[in-house]
Amino acid sequence: MSDLIYLYGAYTIVWAGVFFYILKLHIAQRKLENEIKMLREILNGKKSKKNL
Amino acid sequence: MSEKILVAKDITKSFGRFQVLNGINLTIKRGDRYILFGSNGAGKTTLVKILSTILPADSGELTLFGKKIERRSKDIKAMIGFMSHEPYLYNELSARENLNFYASLYSVKDKKERVESLLKEVGLYHRSHDKIGSFSRGMKQRLSLARAILHAPDIIFLDEPYAGLDIRAQEILNDLIIRLNQKGKTFFFITHDIGKGFEIAKRSGVLSKGRIVYEVEGGEKKAFSEKYREIIREETG
Amino acid sequence: MNAVKTIFLKELMVEFRSKQMINSYFILSLMIITSFRFAFSVIDFSLTQLASPILWITFFFGGMFSLSPIYKREIEQGTREGLLLAPISPSSIYLGKFLANLLVISCLELFTLLIFFVFFPVDTPDLLALLTLVAIGTIGIVALGNIISAISSNLAQSEVMLPVLLVPVLLFTVIMSSVSATSNVFAGAHLLDVMQEIKFILAFDVVFLAVGYLLIDYILED
Amino acid sequence: MTLKNNIASLILGIAVISILISIYLALVYTPSHETMGDVQRIFYFHVASAWISYLAFGVTFVAGLLYLKSKDLKWDTVAYGSAEVGIIFCTLAIITGSLWGKAAWGVFWRWEDIKLFITLVLWLVFIAYLALRANAKSRISKANLSAVFGIIGFICVPLSFAANRIWQQYHPTVIATSRGSLQASMAFALVVAVFAFTFLYAYLLLTRVGIEKMRETIEEIKQLIGGQNV
Numbered sequence: 001m002s003d004l005i006y007l008y009g010a011y012t013i014v015w016a017g018v019f020f021y022i023l024k025l026h027i028a029q030r031k032l033e034n035e036i037k038m039l040r041e042i043l044n045g046k047k048s049k050k051n052l
Numbered sequence: 053m054s055e056k057i058l059v060a061k062d063i064t065k066s067f068g069r070f071q072v073l074n075g076i077n078l079t080i081k082r083g084d085r086y087i088l089f090g091s092n093g094a095g096k097t098t099l100v101k102i103l104s105t106i107l108p109a110d111s112g113e114l115t116l117f118g119k120k121i122e123r124r125s126k127d128i129k130a131m132i133g134f135m136s137h138e139p140y141l142y143n144e145l146s147a148r149e150n151l152n153f154y155a156s157l158y159s160v161k162d163k164k165e166r167v168e169s170l171l172k173e174v175g176l177y178h179r180s181h182d183k184i185g186s187f188s189r190g191m192k193q194r195l196s197l198a199r200a201i202l203h204a205p206d207i208i209f210l211d212e213p214y215a216g217l218d219i220r221a222q223e224i225l226n227d228l229i230i231r232l233n234q235k236g237k238t239f240f241f242i243t244h245d246i247g248k249g250f251e252i253a254k255r256s257g258v259l260s261k262g263r264i265v266y267e268v269e270g271g272e273k274k275a276f277s278e279k280y281r282e283i284i285r286e287e288t289g
Numbered sequence: 290m291n292a293v294k295t296i297f298l299k300e301l302m303v304e305f306r307s308k309q310m311i312n313s314y315f316i317l318s319l320m321i322i323t324s325f326r327f328a329f330s331v332i333d334f335s336l337t338q339l340a341s342p343i344l345w346i347t348f349f350f351g352g353m354f355s356l357s358p359i360y361k362r363e364i365e366q367g368t369r370e371g372l373l374l375a376p377i378s379p380s381s382i383y384l385g386k387f388l389a390n391l392l393v394i395s396c397l398e399l400f401t402l403l404i405f406f407v408f409f410p411v412d413t414p415d416l417l418a419l420l421t422l423v424a425i426g427t428i429g430i431v432a433l434g435n436i437i438s439a440i441s442s443n444l445a446q447s448e449v450m451l452p453v454l455l456v457p458v459l460l461f462t463v464i465m466s467s468v469s470a471t472s473n474v475f476a477g478a479h480l481l482d483v484m485q486e487i488k489f490i491l492a493f494d495v496v497f498l499a500v501g502y503l504l505i506d507y508i509l510e511d
Numbered sequence: 512m513t514l515k516n517n518i519a520s521l522i523l524g525i526a527v528i529s530i531l532i533s534i535y536l537a538l539v540y541t542p543s544h545e546t547m548g549d550v551q552r553i554f555y556f557h558v559a560s561a562w563i564s565y566l567a568f569g570v571t572f573v574a575g576l577l578y579l580k581s582k583d584l585k586w587d588t589v590a591y592g593s594a595e596v597g598i599i600f601c602t603l604a605i606i607t608g609s610l611w612g613k614a615a616w617g618v619f620w621r622w623e624d625i626k627l628f629i630t631l632v633l634w635l636v637f638i639a640y641l642a643l644r645a646n647a648k649s650r651i652s653k654a655n656l657s658a659v660f661g662i663i664g665f666i667c668v669p670l671s672f673a674a675n676r677i678w679q680q681y682h683p684t685v686i687a688t689s690r691g692s693l694q695a696s697m698a699f700a701l702v703v704a705v706f707a708f709t710f711l712y713a714y715l716l717l718t719r720v721g722i723e724k725m726r727e728t729i730e731e732i733k734q735l736i737g738g739q740n741v
Contacts, residue, residue, distance in 0.1 A: 003550045006614040009555040010607040014560065017603050018711065025718045032725040041734040046736065066392040068647050071734070106373050108510070129376035140371030142299070144306035157294040183306075199371075345716050360709040436663065440656050444646040457635035460663055461628075461671045496670065500663055507655045509578055 055082045056118075057101065057207055057238060063112035064262075066100055072098045074262035076112070079238060080207070085233055086240040087249045090259035091284050096242040097211055099259065103240065104134045104209045117206070133205035137215040139196035144186035147176055148193055150184060151202060151265040160205035170198040177222065190221030196227060196256060213247045226252050246277045261286050292313035292377035296385025300359075303391055309362070310355035311397065318351040318401045326408045340411040341472035347401060348423070348430065349464050352394055356434035357451050358441035359386055362453070373509060383435060383505040391431045398427060411475050418480040422470050425490045432497035439508045462493045521653065522714045528708035533559075536700035551604070553607055555701050561604035561630060567634055567712060569595030571640075572665035575658035587654035590661060592719035594637050596712060601634045631721050633672060636664035669677040690712040 058080040058139065065073040072095040090096045091159055101107040103114065105121055105128060114121040116128050134140075139186040141150045149169060155163045171177045174194040183194060191200055192214065210229075214222055215250050230252060235240055242259075243249045260283050268276060304310055325343045363369040372382055402423070413419050434455065442452040470486035480487075537555040544551035572588035577583075608627055609619040621627060643660055689701030 003548065003614045004598065006610040007550050007553055010557065010610045013606050013610075014556050014603050020600050021715065022718075025715070025722065028722050029718065031726070032722060035729055036725060036732065039729060039736065043732055044735055048663065066453065067651060104374065106370055126376040126378070129374065133368075133373070134374050136367075136370065138367035138370070140368050140374075141305055141366075143366060143369060144303045145299075152298045153295060154371070154375070157292060157372075157374075157377055159291060251399075344699060433663075436659070438661060440643070443648065443652055444643065445655060447649060450643065450646055454660060455631060455641050457639050458667050461632045462667050462674065465671075466674050486674075489670070490658060492670060493667075493674075498665075500659075500666070504579070504659045504662070507659055510553050 056080070057082050057116065058104065058240070059112040059113075059115040061115075063099070063102060063109045063114060065095075065102060065107070065110050072262055073102070074110075076262075078103075078257075078263060078264060080238060082206075082238055083233070083236060085229070085239045085241075085252060085254040086257065087243065087253040087255070088242060088244060088257045088259050088264070089249075089280055090139050091244055091287060094259045094287075095258055096244070097264045098239070100134075100209050100242050102134050105129060106134075130203060131206045133200035133203070133208035134211070135193075135200040135208065135213055136211040138190065139184075139192040141184055141192060141195060144183060146181050146183050147171065147187075148180040150195065151199060153200050154202055160203050166202065170202060172201050174198045174228070189216045190218060190224075193217055193221065194224065195226075197225065201232065201237070205237075207240065208232070210239065210241045211240065212243050214243060214245060217254065222248060246273070246280055251283065258283050260284075290380040290404070292375075293385045296372075296382055297389045300386055300389035301392070303362075304389065309358045310319075310390070310393060313399045314351045314355040314394070317354055319349050321347045321350060321448045322401070324410055327343060335420050336409060337364055337413050339408050340405075340475050341468050343409065344405055345426070345464050346472065348398055348426065349403070351397065351401065351431040352427070352434055353452060353455055353459075355394065355397070356390065356431070356438045357441070357448065359435065360389060360439040361447060364442055364446070366411045369509065379506040379509050380502045382509070383439075383501050387432060390435065391428065395424070395427055396432055398423060404421065406458075412477075413475060414477055415474060415479045418474045418478070419471065421480060421487065422467055422471075422490070423475065425487065426463055426467040426493060428494045429467075429497060430459065431489060432494060432501055433449070433459050433463070436497065436501040436505070436508070439505060443508070446496070455480065463490055464491070464501070466490050515717075517593075519714060519717050519721075522597065522710055522717065525711035528724050529703060529710060531549070531708045536599040536696075536703055541696050541700045542694065550611070552615070555704040556609040556708075557604060557611055558701060559704040560607060561598045561626075562602035563708045563712045564604055564633065566709070567593045567600060567716075568637060568665060570716070571637070571661050575661040578658045584650070584654055586647070586706060587658065588720055588723045590658065592723060593718050594640055594661070596715045596719060597636070598637050598641065599715075600639070600712070601630060605630055605634060610718060611706075622736050625672065626677045628675060629668060629672050632667060634666075636667070637661075639663065657660065673710045 056079055058078070059077040060076050063073055063076040063078075064071070076099060076223060087099070088099070091240070102109045105114075105125070119125070119128060142153070145153065148171065150166045151170065152163065153186075155167055160166055168177075171180045174197060176191060176195055179187070184195065187195070193216075196211075213225060231241060236279060241249055241253075247281065248268060255267065255269050255272065256276060257264050257268075258280055265283060266279060285288065295360050304431075322343070325346075329339065348353075363372065373379075435457045437451060437458070441447045442455060444450045466486050470483040470490070473483055512554045533555065533696070537552050541552070542547050570593040571590045572719045574593065576588035578590060605627075608630070612621060612624075640661055641659060644657050645654050647656060
């Protein structure tokens with residue numbers, strides 16, 4: 001039965017690996033989305049200033 | 053004087069997200085001596101590399117000798133000479149071996165006589181057996197010009213040819229260019245230095261932010277350099 | 290064809306004047322062979338079994354590091370644009386360089402083989418089989434080494450990147466097949482006995498040459 | 512943008528549901544293996560990870576070819592994203608494979624096993640691929656060089672797979688452990704696991720490519736802002 005430790009190990013590694021990768025991607029995505037939003041605002045602000 | 057040998061239409065080029073050339077329009081006729089001025093980073097080297105077919109453009113149309121340029125068109129390359137501030141020569145080889153190598157690449161006829169006469173023309177005949185690793189910058193540049201005109205090209209591009217040359221070497225280079233131009237060769241230069249090229253230009257232009265913003269035929273040096281300074285001031289804000 | 294010959298001759302001339310490849314090959318192969326010899330002088334080992342891997346590791350590392358300057362020196366001297374300007378196809382640059390390096394490295398390997406037999410005197414009943422294997426294995430090393438050298442010369446840290454890129458592709462294809470065949474030859478096999486390996490190594494050679502011939506254009510372009 | 516997000520959510524949904532089903536199938540529905548017992552249940556997700564890594568590297572190969580043909584950087588982004596996702600699954604496959612090996616053979620790694628070997632070669636090739644991209648000097652040269660290297664690396668694999676069979680003749684052959692013939696229920700669980708992971712891969716690739724595109728948008732906007740400063 002001690003072999004089961006390998007089963008637990010394998011499942012833990014697979015799902016933890018997938019989970020952390022997805023997490024990492026989502027954090028990166030959020031950060032970039034915010035950055036784009038911020039930059040767009042700066043850009044629009046500049047445009048409206050120029051038009052005045 | 054009438055045949056258009058180079059026509060560029062809306063040439064653009066970017067490196068990744070960085071737009072270097074923003075739509076270049078340019079026509080060069082046979083027998084021209086065209087000098088394009090521009091500050092560092094204006095895209096001069098990129099432009100001359102595209103015109104001489106080393107680099108492909110992203111978009112736009114380039115016609116040389118009435119033929120549209122596609123990827124690596126060999127017959128057009130044989131009609132182009134290119135001299136850069138890099139000599140494109142092998143330090144391990146002698147002056148003669150370097151020229152022989154390029155003569156074979158271009159399948160020059162009567163290779164031997166052609167190389168001999170060019171070595172004489174650029175004043176390096178007495179050093180032709182020495183490895184060019186020992187040559188001065190001016191000597192290398194002269195040999196580089198010999199390399200560029202080896203295959204009797206119809207148009208010769210020069211990329212900052214005066215870089216690192218002393219006044220004597222500059223004079224020799226200018227003499228050579230004018231002599232060759234009188235024989236019917238077309239020249240296209242780029243440089244950032246108004247002091248050195250303007251005298252021998254038939255036409256001059258200014259490249260700024262990836263566009264040719266000013267062109268003049270002949271003209272006063274003083275007026276031109278004032279205009280040039282104005283453009284550069286505008287560029288840096 | 291003319292262009293290939295011109296590049297071939299230029300490459301040989303530059304190499305024999307600068308001796309970049311030749312020097313690094315000699316030093317490296319001598320180091321590897323002697324250090325293996327010293328390492329195995331402390332333990333008992335079977336000469337026939339270990340000779341083949343040692344020989345190929347020497348060829349592999351010698352070839353790898355001596356191939357590193359072949360495109361890099363064109364870039365450092367600024368002659369790459371000169372070649373790209375010329376009315377020749379990039380494939381002939383690849384072929385010319387490949388043939389020149391093949392000649393240089395083959396000569397170096399023959400010399401290495403002599404040193405090797407002095408240090409590791411293995412029986413080789415069929416010398417022809419050994420030489421055939423060395424020849425076709427070398428074609429593979431040089432064909433792929435040329436492509437990877439061209440790739441790494443355009444990268445930052447090119448000295449590190451060359452082995453990083455070359456090892457996974459070369460070691461598990463040409464080198465392992467050659468090691469396996471050569472150890473059979475040392476164990477007494479004849480040319481016909483190792484035909485299967487030879488076919489595989491030849492297949493690798495063809496694939497690498499074809500890839501280099503077809504794709505070198507994209508590598509040389511900036 | 513929203514349509515794309517919807518598609519991504521749909522794919523993620525399918526992936527999550529099918530993963531839950533496949534976990535149930537793998538842990539509960541299938542019987543214990545005759546000789547290996549419950550440890551054999553590693554096998555489903557091990558095979559699925561390995562399959563996804565082959566698929567991902569295959570996508571990198573094809574995208575590399577398409578890039579060289581079209582010179583469209585979009586394909587290069589796909590190739591890069593797929594290589595990264597492939598490395599993740601390849602790593603998972605190697606770890607689970609060696610755990611399975613420890614249970615089945617008593618050792619973590621058998622050099623004689625051709626599938627382990629090829630997976631390791633692929634892993635090394637694509638680690639080298641990522642290292643190449645990290646050291647490229649410009650965007651274009653990154654795309655060109657990595658496409659060429661990805662092509663070389665990928666076409667070497669089947670050949671080295673075939674050649675490996677010949678080297679094996681001279682290795683002492685370890686008795687091959689027979690997995691036994693797959694029972695129908697086991698085969699079904701495996702198919703579901705592969706299906707689930709394929710959707711997981713599709714979702715990860717979409718997200719990864721999306722992130723790369725956002726990075727490029729940011730560069731673009733920054734240039735626009737910089738341009739207006741003058």
